[in-house]
Amino acid sequence: MKYRDRVKELRRVRAGDLKPHPKNWRTHSRFQRDVLKGVLADVGIADALLVRELADGTLQIVDGHLRASTTPSDEVPVLVLDLNDEEAEKVLLTHDPLASLAGIDEAMLADLLNTTQPASEPIGELFAKLRRELDAENQKLAPPPEVEIPVSYQIVIEVSDEQQQEQMYERFRGEGLRCRVLTL
Incomplete structure (x- = not known):
């Protein structure tokens, strides 16, 4: 065209x-x-x-x-x-x-920021702002830290209503088991 x-x-x-x-x-x-x-x-x-x-x-x-x-x-x-x-x-x-x-080529921007010297304070402030934005973007993309989840053995028991759920909870707690109530 x-x-x-x-x-x-x-x-x-x-x-x-x-x-x-x-x-x-x-x-x-x-x-x-x-x-x-x-x-x-x-x-x-x-x-x-x-x-x-x-x-x-x-x-x-x-x-x-x-x-x-x-x-x-x-x-x-x-x-x-x-x-x-x-x-x-x-x-x-x-x-x-x-x-x-x-868009932003982050590697290219980082290289420019590392190799270009600002000639005035306002330009230096602009470069610092760009660097902060680049760092913030990289933080968003960083993988979350590894979390180690310990092995645990669990049972999910489906019951007919809230009353039966409460009865089973009290029964298992009475037997010394750690229990949590889950409603889906």
């Missing part, structure tokens, strides 16, 4: 000139903002914002609101998409959640 290419062009524009989408539902914590600033300081801009051109010629953000608000005076790369209102809303609704559906 051939898919439509909705990317019209790559432009570089001042982030502060971009219009946020009025239905942007994503919020950003201080921690996420700090991590983004750390990545920008350490690596720089490594991704384009997704925008669409409105009828008046302004560019509306579909994805990249945090990057735009973090770097309002900087020129940033944007991919101008050919989307109508409904399509822009679908991308707004699915872009980040789709990425969050990716």
